[in-house]
Amino acid sequence: MRWTLRTLIAAIVIATALLCVTVPMVTHAQRKGRVARCAANLHSLSSAQEAYEAFYGGGLDEVESGSGYWLALTRHQPPLLDASTGVLQCPVRHQADRATDYRGPARPWGGHYSDELVGADCPGNHGPGRGGNIVSVYGEVVAVGEDHRLWRRAEDETQP
Numbered sequence: 745m746r747w748t749l750r751t752l753i754a755a756i757v758i759a760t761a762l763l764c765v766t767v768p769m770v771t772h773a774q775r776k777g778r779v780a781r782c783a784a785n786l787h788s789l790s791s792a793q794e795a796y797e798a799f800y801g802g803g804l805d806e807v808e809s810g811s812g813y814w815l816a817l818t819r820h821q822p823p824l825l826d827a828s829t830g831v832l833q834c835p836v837r838h839q840a841d842r843a844t845d846y847r848g849p850a851r852p853w854g855g856h857y858s859d860e861l862v863g864a865d866c867p868g869n870h871g872p873g874r875g876g877n878i879v880s881v882y883g884e885v886v887a888v889g890e891d892h893r894l895w896r897r898a899e900d901e902t903q904p
């Protein structure tokens with residue numbers, strides 16, 4: 745009986761220790777997967793923007809700027825984005841009150857908009873103070889922390 749009680753306690757201690765190690769690892773892996781899906785979304789937005797520019801020979805004159813740009817591409821004929829695929833929602837933390845979780849290119853100033861940045865997560869998508877993903881006109885997606893200069897630039901050069 746005594747040996748059995750010790751065995752039971754040891755088993756509980758080992759199981760608890762294993763849970764303490766594996767739960768954060770699984771949570772971290774799930775978060776990494778969601779950040780990667782978010783990056784794929786932004787890459788799709790960049791491809792749709794490229795298709796739009798090829799269609800019209802560049803420029804944002806035909807559609808809205810900011811987040812409205814992505815929404816306009818879903819209404820474009822033929823549609824350049826399919827919103828039903830969840831491409832407009834950040835998988836890390838979708839904010840239900842928004843039609844899209846992504847900022848779009850800002851309206852051009854002096855005939856051109858951002859020479860590098862075309863889209864970004866809205867602030868808070870990846871948690872308070874954690875930055876988010878940004879995408880360049882070349883289709884490159886980078887995950888940046890909120891204190892990173894690229895994130896601050898994305899906040900300046902893209903609009904909600």
Ligand SMILES: [Zn+2]
Nearest residue numbers: 782834865869
């Ligand atoms: Zn995101």
